[in-house]
Amino acid sequence: MNDVTEFAEEIINFQKKNDLTDADVAFGTHLSVEKIHRIKENSYKPTDDDLKRIRDFMKTK
Secondary structure, three states: OHHHHHHHHHHHHHHHHHOOOHHHHHHHHOOOHHHHHHHHOOOOOOOHHHHHHHHHHHHHO
């Protein structure tokens, strides 16, 4: 679960740096806003596909 916490922090820091909302991240990754929320609050463990989509999106900014 520690990795998820670190990943959630990565997403939050990325959003702050790029002034992005959860909706912006969801749109860019083709994931639901709810899934982004749940990843950030550590109530959902992202799949490998979720991780890839988010990391790929973060590389584009």
